[in-house]
Amino acid sequence: MKDLTKTQEFQAFQYDLADKSWQDKVASFQLTTSEIVTPNPKVSVIIANFNNAPYLNKMMDSLTAQTLGMANIQVMFIDDKSTDNSIAIIKPYLTKNPNIELYQLDENTGGAHGPRNVGLLNARGEYLVILDADDWYDDKALKYLSDLLDESGDDFAVSGLVQSVDGHLSLKSKPYYVDGDFKNRSIQELPTEFYGWLGPQSIMLRRSLVVKHNLHFVDQRVADDVTFFYEAMRFAKIITQGKELTTYLNRDADNTSLSQAINRNFMMSWLRALSYINETFPDDTSKERFLSRRIEWLIHDFCLKRNIGYKFSKARLQDFKAQLDLYLGNIKFDPSPYFRNDFRKTAWLYLKNNDISGLYRFIYLFSVRWVLNRKLNMKTVSNQVYYYPQLLPLLTKTRLEAYAVAESLIEGTLKLKVFSYKKLVGFEIFDLAQPFESRKELTYRKLSETDFEVNLPKGYENNKSRFVVIFEGYFEIGVQRFASVM
Structure with missing residues (x-):
């Protein structure tokens, strides 16, 4: 694709929403179904699978247990020519449950986009969701999401998303979990952090929106889902937001192998997708925040x-700069004010000034500074602002996002110092066994710009709970020396 113009690239990778030829290119398949199949289900669930056998029982059990009821759900399990025993695991579900459809593709398509497009063309539900084969739902998920859309009349709904890494849970949906429930919310009002995650999990669409606008997954392994759902948001214009936790994102896979998948093809795919979005949709707040978050991620x-x-x-940095200019050199705004920290903002400045040697030196030295801070708790302080250790006088200063240290605990009142250039929101505790539902805001008193007193509840146990400081942008940190003062 090297000699193609960007417009030709968009056509080659099937980005063009006016072109329906992608429908003629979807993979052929063999279909096996449950004995009972509902012609007009409430929700269609599209599951792309390739060699996910260890996770399939948990995923399928979460579907058959849905309170919406299997009579209202079209389960579309679309297998991309797996070489493991995925099919053998799925087939018993067809005999025990209604409305399960097994699509066995005749050829491997090389990515989730192929099976997902098969699903889009064969879905019959009023609403549809995309579920990865190794993820799973809370048993109330599909009823909760479909009820939200029934009540709001919107075409797009999001809900709480939890990431699971070897049983350790964390939120991937802080903006809507923290902000709470909304109906008919303009996408122009969504915070930048909302776009930190826009994968298929915990999103439900009205199928008529997908059909009307010829939405489909582009012909590349990377960025196809985020492109699809951002396009859906653009056409929906308003969305429904529910904070209830509905979906669990499985990240038990080897993180090293995931990191190795971030290669040059990954980079080019993302830049192509962002370029298409930039050139297709009008300049507005939503596009600016979306592109900023994704550019920051690529940096x-x-x-x-x-x-x-x-x-x-240095060659990788030069290549990234060249491709960034080629695909996104015409953006009409500065994305860096939306970036999460100084490190990324400084990298952007080096790129903007085309100082690749300076960027290379900055990154190399910062890796040392990062280790010194994280492993040895070293830092530089100036005018009550904390920085990563300043190894060389001429090295660009990089602020710590926040730093907090406990001083004393007397009769349930914790004294601590908090340093940050971010706006402080407050203090919270939560139960480690239930990190989301148990969150509780604490009362506090501000003594000075950096000194605070916080009232801990009676019976607080540090080995069972966590104390955190909350800042703007859904950012939170723990407190140094907290355990020792306890």
């Missing part, structure tokens, strides 16, 4: 990270 991966599938070198 993190292809400038700052060392352990990915595209070896760190």
Whole structure:
């Protein structure tokens, strides 16, 4: 694709929403179904699978247990020519349950986009969801999401998303979990952090929106889902937001192998997708925030990270800069004010000034500074602002996002110092066994710009609970020396 113009690239990878030829190119398949199949289900569930056998029982059990009822759900299990025993695991579900459809593709398509497009063309539900084969739902998920859309009349709904890594749970949906429930919310009002995650999990669409606008997954392994759902948001214009936790994102896979998948093809796919969105949709707040978050993410991966599938070198930085200019050189705004921290903002400045040698030196030295801070708690302080350790006088200063240290605990009142350039929102505690439902805001008193007193509840146990400081942008940190003062 090297000699193609961007417009030709968009056509080759099937980005063009006016072109329906993608429908003629979907994979052929063999279909096996349950004995009972509902012609007009409430929700269609599209599941793309390739060699996910260890996770399939948990995923399927979460579907058959849905309170919406299997009579209202079209389960579309679309297998991309798996070489493991996926099919053998799925077939018993067809005999025990209604409305399960097994699509066995005749040829491997090389990515989730192929099976998902098969699903889009064969879905019959009023609403549809995309579920990865290794993820799973809370048993109330599909009823909760469909009820939200029934009540709001919107075409797009999001809900709480939990990431699971070897049983450790964390939120991937802080903006809507923290902000709460909304109906008919303009996408122009969504915070930048909302776009930190826009994968298929925990999103439900009205199928008529997908059909009307010829929405489909582009012909590439990377960025196809985020492109699809951002396009859906653009056409929906308003969305429904529910904070209830509905979906569990499985991240038990080897993180090293995931990092190695972040290679040059990954980079090019993302830049192509962002370029298409930039050139297709009008300049407005939603596009600016979306592109900013994604550009920041690419800078993190292809400038700052060392352990990915595209070896760190000055040549990699030069290549990233060249491709960034080619695909996104015409953006009409500065994305860096939306970036999460100084490190990424500084990297952007080096890129903007085309100072690749300076960027290379900055990244190399910062990796040392990061280790010194995280492992040895070293830092530099100036005018009550904390920085990563300043190794050389001429090195660009990089602020710590926040730093907090406990001083004393007397009769349930914790005294601590908090330093940050971010706006402080407050203090919270939560039960480690239930990190989301148990969150509780604490009362506090501000003594000075950096000094605070916080009232801990009676019976607080540090080995069972967690104390955190909350800042703007859905950012939170723990407190140094907290355990020792307890």
